[in-house]
Amino acid sequence: MKSKDSGIDPLMMKSKRKAWSRVKRDYELYLFLLPIVLIYVLFRYYPMYGVQIAFKDFSPSQGIWGSSWVGFQHFIDFFNAYNFWTIIKNTLSLSFLSLVFSFPAPIIIAIMLNQMMSKRFKKFIQTVIYAPHFISIVVLVGMMNVFLSPNSGIINHIITWFGGEPILFMADEDWFRPLYILSGVWQETGFATIIYLAALAGVNPELHEAATMDGANKWKRIWHVEIPGILPTIVILLILALGNIMSIGFEKAFLMQNDLNYATSNIIPTYVYELGIQKAQYSFSTAVGLFNSVINIILIVTVNRIAKKMTETSLW
Amino acid sequence: MNHLLKRKSRGDMWFDVINYFLLTVIMLIVLLPLYFVFIASFSDPNLIYSGEVWFYPKGFTLDGYERIFNDSSIWLGYLNSILYAGVGTFIGVAVTVFAAYPLARKNLVGKSVIMWFLLITMFFSGGLIPTYLLIKDLNMLNTMWALVIPGAGAVFNVIIVRTFFQSSIPDEMWEAASMDGCSNTRFFWSIVLPLSKPIIAVMVLYHVVGFWNGFFDALIYLNDGNKYPLQLVLRNILVQNQVNAGMMVDVESYAAKMRVTELIKYGVIIVSSLPLLILYPFLQKYFVKGVLIGSIKG
Numbered sequence: 001m002k003s004k005d006s007g008i009d010p011l012m013m014k015s016k017r018k019a020w021s022r023v024k025r026d027y028e029l030y031l032f033l034l035p036i037v038l039i040y041v042l043f044r045y046y047p048m049y050g051v052q053i054a055f056k057d058f059s060p061s062q063g064i065w066g067s068s069w070v071g072f073q074h075f076i077d078f079f080n081a082y083n084f085w086t087i088i089k090n091t092l093s094l095s096f097l098s099l100v101f102s103f104p105a106p107i108i109i110a111i112m113l114n115q116m117m118s119k120r121f122k123k124f125i126q127t128v129i130y131a132p133h134f135i136s137i138v139v140l141v142g143m144m145n146v147f148l149s150p151n152s153g154i155i156n157h158i159i160t161w162f163g164g165e166p167i168l169f170m171a172d173e174d175w176f177r178p179l180y181i182l183s184g185v186w187q188e189t190g191f192a193t194i195i196y197l198a199a200l201a202g203v204n205p206e207l208h209e210a211a212t213m214d215g216a217n218k219w220k221r222i223w224h225v226e227i228p229g230i231l232p233t234i235v236i237l238l239i240l241a242l243g244n245i246m247s248i249g250f251e252k253a254f255l256m257q258n259d260l261n262y263a264t265s266n267i268i269p270t271y272v273y274e275l276g277i278q279k280a281q282y283s284f285s286t287a288v289g290l291f292n293s294v295i296n297i298i299l300i301v302t303v304n305r306i307a308k309k310m311t312e313t314s315l316w
Numbered sequence: 317m318n319h320l321l322k323r324k325s326r327g328d329m330w331f332d333v334i335n336y337f338l339l340t341v342i343m344l345i346v347l348l349p350l351y352f353v354f355i356a357s358f359s360d361p362n363l364i365y366s367g368e369v370w371f372y373p374k375g376f377t378l379d380g381y382e383r384i385f386n387d388s389s390i391w392l393g394y395l396n397s398i399l400y401a402g403v404g405t406f407i408g409v410a411v412t413v414f415a416a417y418p419l420a421r422k423n424l425v426g427k428s429v430i431m432w433f434l435l436i437t438m439f440f441s442g443g444l445i446p447t448y449l450l451i452k453d454l455n456m457l458n459t460m461w462a463l464v465i466p467g468a469g470a471v472f473n474v475i476i477v478r479t480f481f482q483s484s485i486p487d488e489m490w491e492a493a494s495m496d497g498c499s500n501t502r503f504f505w506s507i508v509l510p511l512s513k514p515i516i517a518v519m520v521l522y523h524v525v526g527f528w529n530g531f532f533d534a535l536i537y538l539n540d541g542n543k544y545p546l547q548l549v550l551r552n553i554l555v556q557n558q559v560n561a562g563m564m565v566d567v568e569s570y571a572a573k574m575r576v577t578e579l580i581k582y583g584v585i586i587v588s589s590l591p592l593l594i595l596y597p598f599l600q601k602y603f604v605k606g607v608l609i610g611s612i613k614g
Contacts, residue, residue, distance in 0.1 A: 022423070022425050023426075026418075026421075026500060028501045029418035029421065029500055030418070032415065032417060033418050035411045035414060035468075036411050036412075036414070036415035036469040036474070037430070039411065039465065040433065040437060040469070043467075044437040044441065045437075046442070047441065047442020047447045048440060048446075050450060051442045053446065053449075064449075116336070121336075124343075128347050129346050130600055130604075131346070131350070133603075134525060134596070134599055135592075136528070136529035136547055138531055138547045138554060139550065139554070139585050141554065142550065142554025142585060145555060145581070146356075146578060149578070151365070152367075152574075152575070157367030160367070191607075194604055194607045194608070195607060195611050198611065217325055217327045218331045219327070219331060250532065251532055255551065272444055272445070276445040277448065282445050286443060286446060289443035289444055289445060293440065293441065293443060297440070300439065
């Protein structure tokens with residue numbers, strides 16, 4: 001005990017010396033790490049220092065450090081802004097509804113694909129449904145624009161062919177969320193099946209055979225063998241998705257946004273962009289962004305804790 | 317399982333029929349929009365407009381493609397995108413692979429500290445505005461470097477490559493080599509890299525697709541139209557309806573302009589997706605591989 005307090009434990013000294021000699025021997029490995037460390041210090045950690053402008057009145061001439069403190073003023077302004085609740089509601093409902101529709105879809109399709117006997121047809125379907133994952137968001141929104149155009153789009157041609165009235169899909173606030181979600185399901189469901197197909201391939205085949213011997217049909221085997229088999233994968237991916245519910249992407253909402261659907265398409269990331277980059281209200285928009293990331297962290301930690309308690313599956 | 321197939325019950329047979337039917341419908345839902353863009357890009361814009369093009373091109377024309385090929389902004393965007401994707405992929409893959417190797421070694425001193433240093437950025441970040449102000453202060457606005465350097469070495473990619481190294485290059489190999497007096501650097505170049513071709517292919521394709529399809533960084537950091545990557549040029553045409561006036565000099569009426577614009581839109585979707593379409597067999601193979609390696613640790 002005594003030697004530990006005075007810091008002259010001979011064993012510790014020895015292991016320290018040993019560690020140092022290992023560092024010296026492996027100095028090249030630290031050089032390998034140098035580029036990533038420099039990039040992270042400069043482009044990831046320095047902006048964290050810069051986030052203090054959320055509590056200041058930032059003016060470019062005075063710099064981050066020189067600008068005067070205003071405390072939580074920008075946060076209070078944001079909470080009191082006339083559109084605060086609209087933005088929160090838009091952000092949460094968009095990501096929550098996205099999750100509800102896009103989370104189960106790949107599970108169902110992976111199970112269906114896994115039941116296919118014809119390997120070639122299965123491969124063909126996979127090739128087709130993975131493809132949209134590689135289409136850029138700009139092209140995706142562009143495709144929506146041309147398909148949904150009120151006078152030349154094929155969707156409105158179908159509607160008028162059945163005797164309906166053309167719908168101004170892209171310029172309608174009620175259509176923003178359904179279009180955002182459906183296009184997301186169309187683009188990402190196929191690719192998201194990969195992970196479930198891998199999990200399904202890992203289900204013990206003996207369980208399948210035993211169930212078949214006992215007279216279980218396909219439907220029963222899916223319920224009693226396959227779904228329990230991939231449940232851990234489902235839980236982990238659900239935790240990840242729930243934790244990310246406040247970090248909804250900027251790109252698609254931004255591209256789909258216009259004056260006519262602004263009432264539903266104005267979400268936190270597009271709001272930060274609009275105020276920060278377009279209107280140069282640096283401090284206020286940093287505060288909005290910071291508010292978002294704080295909620296995000298709380299969400300991830302909470303969801304992980306709940307999952308740990310309930311299922312003994314967690315991220316850490 | 318083959319002997320089991322033969323005594324399929326009636327219920328299982330119905331299950332299969334419905335399953336094949338539904339999967340075919342799903343496949344068509346994915347495929348038809350892509351197919352329609354393709355046939356529409358060759359069709360007479362007036363027939364698209366009046367809703368007569370459904371399952372095959374009507375009034376075959378290459379007019380849209382001719383206008384696209386004669387427009388310099390699209391080609392400039394193409395060249396810029398190739399440049400950014402090339403340089404960005406090189407930097408990104410190099411940073412990632414160099415970082416992943418030491419972190420895959422079992423007894424690197426300080427490994428967990430460095431790992432946490434990287435992982436923390438997944439939870440905390442300065443956000444858009446502080447990063448933008450930094451790029452501005454560094455005089456990187458309106459340069460290619462703002463697109464290719466700050467994002468290099470994403471944690472998720474480092475973890476994927478590290479997982480690959482851990483499972484396919486055992487530490488015993490290094491121990492044996494170092495006994496023979498091999499240095500870390502030589503071991504990395506002559507043993508590790510040649511064994512890592514599959515994971516490097518995964519990383520190269522991840523980066524190429526990311527740079528080819530990305531527009532967010534360019535939107536924020538570039539303001540000179542001559543430096544725009546393809547996706548920003550596309551955004552002007554597809555989303556903002558701003559077709560370059562040079563593509564329309566011979567079109568008289570407003571209504572005709574509208575129709576030609578639609579035709580050009582279908583065409584640019586095809587032209588811009590062509591490189592990825594050509595790469596698609598590789599993309600499919602290596603992206604699936606990447607997802608599977610990533611899921612081991614995820």
